[in-house]
Amino acid sequence: MPGAIHAEGLVKTFGNVRALDGVDFDVPEGTVLGLLGPNGAGKTTAVRVLTTLLRPDSGRAVVAGVDVLKHPNEVRRSIGLSGQFAAVDEYLTGRENLEMVGQLYQMGARASKARAGELLERFSLADAADRTAKTYSGGMRRRLDLAAALVVSPPVMFMDEPTTGLDPRNRQALWEVIQELVAGGTTLLLTTQYLEEADHLAHDICVIDRGRVIARGSSDQLKARTGGERVEVVVHERDHIPVADQVLHALGKGETTVEEHTRKVTVPVVGGAKLLAEVIRELDSRGVEIDDIGLRRPTLDDVFISLTGHGAEEDGTDQASSGADQASTGKASSGKASKGKASAGAGKGGK
Ligand SMILES: Nc1ncnc2c1ncn2[C@@H]1O[C@H](COP(=O)(O)OP(=O)(O)O)[C@@H](O)[C@H]1O
Numbered sequence: 001m002p003g004a005i006h007a008e009g010l011v012k013t014f015g016n017v018r019a020l021d022g023v024d025f026d027v028p029e030g031t032v033l034g035l036l037g038p039n040g041a042g043k044t045t046a047v048r049v050l051t052t053l054l055r056p057d058s059g060r061a062v063v064a065g066v067d068v069l070k071h072p073n074e075v076r077r078s079i080g081l082s083g084q085f086a087a088v089d090e091y092l093t094g095r096e097n098l099e100m101v102g103q104l105y106q107m108g109a110r111a112s113k114a115r116a117g118e119l120l121e122r123f124s125l126a127d128a129a130d131r132t133a134k135t136y137s138g139g140m141r142r143r144l145d146l147a148a149a150l151v152v153s154p155p156v157m158f159m160d161e162p163t164t165g166l167d168p169r170n171r172q173a174l175w176e177v178i179q180e181l182v183a184g185g186t187t188l189l190l191t192t193q194y195l196e197e198a199d200h201l202a203h204d205i206c207v208i209d210r211g212r213v214i215a216r217g218s219s220d221q222l223k224a225r226t227g228g229e230r231v232e233v234v235v236h237e238r239d240h241i242p243v244a245d246q247v248l249h250a251l252g253k254g255e256t257t258v259e260e261h262t263r264k265v266t267v268p269v270v271g272g273a274k275l276l277a278e279v280i281r282e283l284d285s286r287g288v289e290i291d292d293i294g295l296r297r298p299t300l301d302d303v304f305i306s307l308t309g310h311g312a313e314e315d316g317t318d319q320a321s322s323g324a325d326q327a328s329t330g331k332a333s334s335g336k337a338s339k340g341k342a343s344a345g346a347g348k349g350g351k
């Protein structure tokens with residue numbers, strides 16, 4: 001079986017921008033694919049093609065067993081989509097909006113009411129449930145939009161950066177609802193710029209950059225590909241960053257990553273604890289005071305930096321002007337020293 005979502009050789013250009021440059025992936029039924037990439041990578045374009053909103057220049061897509069280009073209407077009946085396109089009716093209350101979705105999908109009045117109430121509660125909208133949506137703040141609208149996408153559980157769902165702009169509490173609530181839907185058999189394609197989110201929710205991850213899949217696998221596989229452990233040092237004084245950078249560069253295996261504002265320098269290493277001791281000795285002999293030092297496994301941030309040579313939060317849209325365009329060759333580069341990015345940090349829950 002080709003999987004609940006099948007994309008094959010998708011190409012879409014806008015002028016001279018190749019938003020999709022030959023994208024292939026499969027999402028097996030009942031699993032979550034995390035489509036991970038920075039701004040401008042082509043994530044939304046891929047979602048729009050797969051949800052029948054945009055015709056690709058070439059390639060093929062099959063969703064829930066139906067050819068997207070040949071039978072778009074049929075595809076629409078078996079998918080759910082959350083993103084900027086979902087429609088919230090301004091003149092209905094939050095509760096009415098959600099109940100209406102349930103009824104549109106023939107859930108029955110009672111079940112629709114119950115589901116609406118539950119989602120309003122979970123997305124911190126219970127107090128505002130009976131106000132019209134036009135009185136909602138941007139954040140509340142966003143949560144209502146997400147809730148609307150989650151009223152029913154279609155066989156295949158697409159969520160385009162669902163947690164962008166959500167506070168931690170609502171993000172957690174969303175993750176839980178998503179996990180319940182998937183446990184119930186829904187197949188999900190989730191796009192995200194949050195490496196931690198893909199790590200937490202997705203069975204498989206496709207890293208895309210500039211319209212191409214540059215890596216795929218489970219989060220563990222991607223981490224393994226990036227190499228083993230890292231030594232991470234936080235120096236006491238900002239002025240000591242360059243020395244620490246030198247020391248880690250000399251003792252480590254690969255490029256260092258410097259995060260100025262946290263005074264953190266990181267480098268991939270082999271040799272574990274023994275090397276850690278060596279790093280401490282060397283820093284000590286050079287008079288560098290250490291606030292914190294440790295060994296850690298690579299995060300998906302490391303994966304991203306090592307694959308693309310730039311951090312996930314940097315804007316990747318200037319592809320036409322990019323000179324050092326390693327990523328477009330599809331090869332993993334060792335990554336240049338980069339500002340890096342702190343992990344989003346809410347820790348790991350169960351997968
Ligand atoms: N309708 C459009 N017209 C012109 N360019 C577009 C359009 N949609 C997307 N693009 C360009 O295609 C590239 C991929 O965009 P997009 O799929 O939105 O990326 P992402 O969702 O990963 O941020 C970007 O360079 C973007 O500027």
Ligand SMILES: [Mg+2]
Pocket residue numbers: 043044045160161
């Ligand atoms: Mg997008």
